[in-house]
Amino acid sequence: MAVQTSVNSVYDDFDEEDGPTIFKRSKQTAKQSPLNSEVKKLSSQRHDGHSGRQVSDLPASNGQNSCLQKGKMVTSNKASPVKSPAAIPKASTSSVKASPEKSPIANPKTLNTLDGKAKHSAERNTPASVKEEKKSFAENGDSEDSEDDKPLSTRLKGNSNHTHKGLSKPAFTTSLPSVSKSIVKTCSEESDDEVPLSSRFPLKSNVGTSSSKPYNSGDKKPLGSTIHRNGSTLRDKQQKSSMLTGKRPLDKANSSEQSSVKKTKLSDTQTPMKIKQASVKAEQKADDDDHIPIAQRIKSSTSLNKSSFTKQKPLKVGSASFKKTTKMSKNAAKNSKYIKSTKMTPSSGDGQKKWTNLVHNGVIFPPPYKPHRVKMLYNGKPVDLTADQEEVATMYAVMKDTDYMQKDKFKENFWTDWRKLLGKNHVIQSLEKCDFTPIYDWCQQEKEKKKQMSTEEKKALKEDKLKQEEKYMWAIVDGVKEKVGNFRVEPPGLFRGRGEHPKMGKLKKRIRPSDITINIGKDAPIPECPIPGESWKEVRHDNTVTWLAFWNDPINPKEFKYVFLAASSTLKGQSDKEKYEKARMLKDYIENIRAAYTKNFTSKDVMKRQIAVATYLIDKLALRAGNEKDDDEADTVGCCTLKVENVKAVAPNTLEFNFLGKDSIRYENKVEVELPVYKAIIQFQAGKRGSDDLFDQLDTSKLNAHLKELMPGLTAKVFRTYNASITLDEMLNRETRNGDVAEKIVVYQHANKEVAIICNHQRSVSKSHSQQMSKLNEKISQLQSLLKELKTDLDRARKGKPPLKNADGKRRNLAPEAIEKKIAQTNVKIEKMERDMKTKEDLKTVALGTSKINYLDPRITVAWCKRHEVPIEKIFNKSLLAKFAWAMDVDPDFRF
DNA sequence: TCCCGGACTTGCAACAACATTA
């Protein structure tokens, strides 16, 4: 149902800020979601006390309505083709369903004794994970030759040759005191901006649990000496093992090698496992830590029934970082009448209320197409096109320099769609005879013109754009002003699918208001449709979802494009935090999970065996789950969809993986696996063709259903988060030495790189890479020649002889001391350049950002920065600081 | 149990802005 709107912008009177504020004052309204209650329960007990529990009982405030313009409300739920979830509150979730009663293993707290058989079985099958390699990473992790041509996944190796810049900022030695009380306000309420933040945010009372437990307590031994291995590859065998600490160790699954420590008891996977974790932990404590899996050694810091809820230390105030962030927060609060919150709005579970009041201005549309009237050629002759035809021709013309132009599918799809616009009787009958060069040239000229604009012109243009867009940039969620992520509707264009996408080149039609469904609070004014005379497709008031608007993807109408809040928003932050809490929870379960799947490698039940091997691969290699894909998508795979041809078994126990994963990024890896896994893979392949599914009995829903029996809320992707974060945590703590900030940053980058390699985060090599390398090489040679000359000069000067002419034909008449100084300087320059080159070469295909944004618990980074006095701004840029605002007040002792 | 709609996260590339160098 179309909805007419007539309300002015609700933000007309906003006093805007420059950008997101990192630390916000809070307002809690939505109720705690029972969805992830298990996780949340843990989360609330385990760490920084910042999770908003203190305020979750506060009544929702509608106060903001008083200061917002209200418009005529037109609901259209009736007409909605889709049932509004809001109308049918969902009561439970899978996490809740996976209750401890159903699956005792799911909760270490419901520890039961095992029956004798299971106990015996569990003891026999204790995984190799209890064996740990003690080789330190430092021993063998560094300085290998460049491996650019190898996929990331095969490059699990150390390299500490990272460059760093000089650092001048004071150390990040303090953290914000956490917020313990919500500040429920309406926009008319008085702000306490004038009160120092430290006093505005009283100390937490329930912090210092697991997460804030000193990482070395009870585990004094350096982690580096007690590390597990995971995912080692053949090629980096020598240096492997040390870095992938909490991850599954490779091979040596021989139970005879296992620790004599009394292990956690397991049933088989059909029977829910019963864990006697607490007692196991106690017993293990007495033993040498070396034989205890990381997950258990750190357990004391995550123990659920831990009673030592210590009060968080008041933190030192004074670091530049602290002051900076605090200032930002204060300014933001001052400048806005809307509340900024550091607290998390609870409830991110499906079907649960995400917000009470939601106000926003809808979306902004791209400007209409302005015809340029440059004529393309057909058979060498200029052709007249209508504006619509010309628009699509221009989309194609600008693709000239891209790889898509080499792809027949792209051209074919474009031609099909463009031809529909041209009509059957158009003069243009064949794409081959088309010459788009005039249009391409015109576009290049326009680009150049834009480039040549003066700074003032550019600035004016930018300001103009900002002015137009400003009102769409913000939403008010329960009285808190939050940034909107993607408020711009996607412009029309040609679909640029990745890899060999069957739909590449198809026309993405222009999205109109009548394509867009708006989601907004019941009491909020409906956003005015920015295109006069048009109206929204529908307006909903569904507070169980977080999207503000959506439209159907023009390429695949079954799918949707959503407008969400920005990453820095409270809602996103809360869900981020829950994600990491879930991954931390896995730490408590991992040993038993590994034991369970290890046992099932040899199960008679094929499905069980496949689940076991798939889980092993997901755990060990950080593979993605691998959902089924339609024929109209690129042919990529994940773990469950691996084909027989993607895995080659090489005797005695090596598997060679070679497949296209997400975004058609190749995953290539040679891995030594436990013998039962190797044998199982051979069995799964037997009698199948290369294109057949390796795991024919398995799909992601079966796998995840099984994982949920082992831990509430556990899915395949949690392993990736877990393995990434624990790797960072352990590498940072193993490798950070006393040194300057620059050296510490190198350690961080090194750890970050390892995670990126584990996750196979790749990037394409920049076009100018080889050119840049040649330049650097050239400079190094020049410096080396200079060095040679200087040495000759020095030699002669010491003997009292006059200097020879240098390459420029000039003489350097310097005292020996001065020459020595110059030699030293040149050496430093050469070293730095060589280091830069190595880093550049090393990282040319590694994307560090993805893991930082999505997989590494920011609390690890923040706590490490605090412990080692590294300014957080050296690691997180402005966006990440905003995104991870919720993590900033973590205790310095936090360990993942 | 399977299928599919729906909602959300993850991921890379392109572009823009800023910094450094010649």
Add this chain to the structure above:
DNA sequence: TAATGTTGTTGCAAGTCCGGGA
């Protein structure tokens, strides 16, 4: 000051996973 390189931001494609209904 322009050219070049680096870092940050945005765009949007491509995943994961959940829940409801047949």
